Amino acid sequence: MGHDTKARPLRATRPLQGLAGRLTVAGDKSISHRALMFGALAVGRTEITGLLEGEDVLRTAAAMRALGATVDRLGEGHWQVSGRGVGGLVEPEDVLDMGNSGTAARLICGLLAGHPLYAVLTGDGSLRKRPMKRVMDPLSASGARFSSRAGGRLPLTIEGATDPLPLDYRLPMASAQVKSAVMLAGLCARGVTRVIEPEATRDHTENMLRHFGATVRVAAEGHGRVIELDGQPELIAAPVAVPGDPSSAAFPLVAALLVPGSELTVEGVGLNPLRTGLFTSLQEMGADLTISNARTEGGEPVGDITARFGTLKAVDVPPERVPSMVDEYPILAVAAACATGVSRFRGLAELRVKESDRVAATAALLAANGIKVEIEGDDMLVHGTGARPPGGGQVVTHMDHRIAMSALVLGLATENPVTVDDSSFIDTSFPGFAELINRASGGDALRRLNSGAA
Numbered sequence: 001m002g003h004d005t006k007a008r009p010l011r012a013t014r015p016l017q018g019l020a021g022r023l024t025v026a027g028d029k030s031i032s033h034r035a036l037m038f039g040a041l042a043v044g045r046t047e048i049t050g051l052l053e054g055e056d057v058l059r060t061a062a063a064m065r066a067l068g069a070t071v072d073r074l075g076e077g078h079w080q081v082s083g084r085g086v087g088g089l090v091e092p093e094d095v096l097d098m099g100n101s102g103t104a105a106r107l108i109c110g111l112l113a114g115h116p117l118y119a120v121l122t123g124d125g126s127l128r129k130r131p132m133k134r135v136m137d138p139l140s141a142s143g144a145r146f147s148s149r150a151g152g153r154l155p156l157t158i159e160g161a162t163d164p165l166p167l168d169y170r171l172p173m174a175s176a177q178v179k180s181a182v183m184l185a186g187l188c189a190r191g192v193t194r195v196i197e198p199e200a201t202r203d204h205t206e207n208m209l210r211h212f213g214a215t216v217r218v219a220a221e222g223h224g225r226v227i228e229l230d231g232q233p234e235l236i237a238a239p240v241a242v243p244g245d246p247s248s249a250a251f252p253l254v255a256a257l258l259v260p261g262s263e264l265t266v267e268g269v270g271l272n273p274l275r276t277g278l279f280t281s282l283q284e285m286g287a288d289l290t291i292s293n294a295r296t297e298g299g300e301p302v303g304d305i306t307a308r309f310g311t312l313k314a315v316d317v318p319p320e321r322v323p324s325m326v327d328e329y330p331i332l333a334v335a336a337a338c339a340t341g342v343s344r345f346r347g348l349a350e351l352r353v354k355e356s357d358r359v360a361a362t363a364a365l366l367a368a369n370g371i372k373v374e375i376e377g378d379d380m381l382v383h384g385t386g387a388r389p390p391g392g393g394q395v396v397t398h399m400d401h402r403i404a405m406s407a408l409v410l411g412l413a414t415e416n417p418v419t420v421d422d423s424s425f426i427d428t429s430f431p432g433f434a435e436l437i438n439r440a441s442g443g444d445a446l447r448r449l450n451s452g453a454a
Contacts, residue, residue: 027244032057059104109139110180116162320347329359330358338389339384391411397420
């Protein structure tokens with residue numbers, strides 16, 4: 001499960017034919033993390049199907065085992081968790097290594113804050129650079145104590161509260177991870193935990209808490225919401241069918257929009273309205289995207305999405321859309337690079353603290369391939385080529401899987417091949433990405449290079 005430290009460059013070239021067929025993508029990463037965590041806090045056995053088996057989620061599974069839950073893999077994507085009940089987690093005997101997963105690290109801070117135990121969290125080189133202060137600050141008010149490196153960076157120690165206090169917290173910026181960490185801490189507290197968010201963010205935590213039997217109330221307030229959780233519920237094991245990850249589906253779908261002759265369907269994609277900002281933005285660009293077989297599974301809306309090649313026009317994405325597509329700006333920028341006109345993405349401050357500074361990394365990705373891009377404050381402007389972009393660049397990925405996959409999708413649509421310096425970490429988020437693209441395009445458009453090849 002350890003990260004392969006040897007760089008694996010990968011090159012994308014224009015396929016000889018369009019992407020075609022029907023495929024599925026791995027389970028939603030956000031829901032997979034939460035299914036394992038809530039299963040560990042529930043009474044009884046939780047059966048999970050469609051779990052994403054990328055390294056990020058496997059780190060969460062290992063952490064839940066270390067905290068006393070029984071976690072068994074029964075088959076591909078099929079897992080079972082025997083939980084310990086709210087407040088029943090035990091002190092881990094060793095450091096919890098969260099690998100590359102910021103979601104897991106921040107949510108587990110909330111999980112542990114309400115338990116009277118001592119734990120140490122660390123991660124890989126990329127995760128150790130990412131800020132945890134945004135969860136440490138509100139969680140400290142519950143009675144938990146944190147100690148970390150400068151700037152709230154990992155490794156950090158957590159001493160959970162013996163008698164945690166319920167929190168009443170207004171998020172300074174929209175963040176589903178911070179919201180979820182506060183709610184997880186609130187599970188162990190007597191009374192009502194209240195979170196006010198300035199913009200509505202993905203609500204998988206609220207949906208899954210209800211699914212497991214907790215009482216959660218949500219009320220609109222301006223653009224945002226007020227969420228209340230009744231503390232110390234008894235969570236009861238419930239089956240979870242994890243839908244296909246819309247953030248993963250974005251890559252083959254945008255590839256199909258950009259490669260002539262493509263018609264590709266991704267089946268069983270999660271369509272939570274707080275996660276579909278990318279699809280809204282693409283449709284505003286004139287993308288030929290259709291949804292069929294809409295249904296509900298495990299409290300989450302699901303459907304099949306078909307993308308067909310066509311011309312795209314520039315888009316102006318408002319700042320309030322950031323929470324619903326925070327991970328999708330690099331791949332949207334690739335679509336904008338192939339569109340006609342200048343696209344503007346507004347209010348991207350949140351993207352500067354992801355796996356990399358995604359604003360700078362996305363701009364560098366485009367510039368390396370002959371596409372004009374400007375950054376004005378927290379806005380990014382992409383000058384579309386209205387045709388095939390030049391390509392030919394080597395992209396520095398900064399160990400950010402979304403930058404790597406976005407660059408590779410760009411390489412399917414450019415005049416000249418696009419190379420990423422390393423693809424070894426893509427499997428942490430999207431196992432089998434290269435194989436899936438090659439299968440859909442009927443060839444080897446994505447080709448592994450010898451390490452160090454230019």
